[in-house]
Amino acid sequence: MSLFKKKSSKPAPPPRPEEGPRPPNGRKLPTDEIPQSAPVQKPQLVFHCQQAHGSPVGIISGFSNVKELYQKISACYDFPPEDILYCTLNTHKVDMSKLLGGQIGLEDFIFAHRKGTPKEVEVIKSDESLGLTITDNGAGYAFIKRIKENSIIYNLPHIQVGDHIEKLNNINVVGRRHYEVAKMLKEIPKDSVFSIRLIEPMKSGFGNIGPKSSGAKSGKKQSYGSGKETLRFKANGKASIENEHDDRAKIGIDKINALLESFMGINDLDLATQIWELSVSKTNSMQLAEAIDDSELEEFGFTDDFIIELWGVITDARSGRIN
Structure with a gap:
């Protein structure tokens, strides 16, 4: 007499749709024991x-x-x-x-x-x-x-x-x-x-000391950073991944920043980017002025002359007249 039971060749019946999966002994699982798939989480940067x-x-x-x-x-x-x-x-x-x-x-x-x-x-x-x-x-x-x-x-x-x-x-x-x-x-x-x-x-030795002008511009190859995709901080407190601006937008933003420096004595690439983005779909300086007045940038109190200067570099950058 064999000590082991012969394995049945008869397949187990499939579970009914309304019953959910069955464990190996055929007992029906309670609803709260049915395995649930874990929510997909975005990878953290x-x-x-x-x-x-x-x-x-x-x-x-x-x-x-x-x-x-x-x-x-x-x-x-x-x-x-x-x-x-x-x-x-x-x-x-x-x-x-x-x-x-x-x-x-x-x-x-x-x-x-x-x-x-x-x-x-x-x-x-x-x-x-x-x-x-x-x-x-x-x-x-x-x-x-x-x-x-x-x-x-x-x-x-x-x-x-x-x-x-x-x-x-x-x-x-x-x-x-x-x-x-x-x-x-x-x-x-x-x-x-x-x-x-x-x-x-805070400095360590002389390694951190830069020149009196705009800062050191090393001729060495940059060892970090791709510059292709960026994590951008937004005014609403959220951050999103964006591709780098196209060449004309980058030129326009740089020129706007130069105007901020000459008119106001400040340097703010993020502010320059906001102004460039407000200019999208605008066809004249009046529309740009209205867009600025309707935004958080109103507190800067930009003069009419400054708005006209802004519009000049924006249109030049759009048309590719500056590089």
Whole structure:
């Protein structure tokens, strides 16, 4: 007599549609035991980061705006997010051409520049223009992006590109937008003396120090970043992946940014991009002015002359007349 039962060749009956799947013993599974397929989750974008003055490489993800990015970086290295002045992409140097603005390439390497030495400088405003271009980090810190050669500030060695402007005549400007700080500097009377309190980025040796102009432009091949697809931060707090702008749009945005600098003393690629996008489908400067007045950009108070200048570079870029 065999100790093993002969395996039946008769196949198990298929489950009825209304009953759901059956376990091997044929018992009907309760509804709450029926296996459910897991929801499909989108892969989370992951970026590499490092402190610009030197640190181990960190891994960050799960942010949708600049403030959240700073919080992720500060949590990674265990310091307050308020310590971050700004970030550069693919270089640890104070290179203003590599500033992180409203978007990050999916393969970009992020370097965080932290607060370093504070300094206070007295300035004699001997000319109407100080020669400064101001930008901000998107989280309340305005800083110097460019210093015009042979200007008042250019001849003051203690004021450098990349310095954060903390106070003007003992008035705290932390939390103000860059155009507000630029306006305050512009309104200082000629031939008067004012004080400016600055905080320079933390440095390691001489590796981070850039030139007095717009920042170092290295001839070396960039070692990080593809520049093809970017994570763009939007005004509604969300972020989305977008392809790089076409050549004409890029030229137009750069020209708009140059006008912002010459008219207002600020540099803001994200603002220039917003203006370019508002101009889409507009056929004259009046329509552009109305679109700006109906948007959050109304607070800038652009003059009619400035709108006309904007429209000129937009139409030139659209037609391919500039490159």
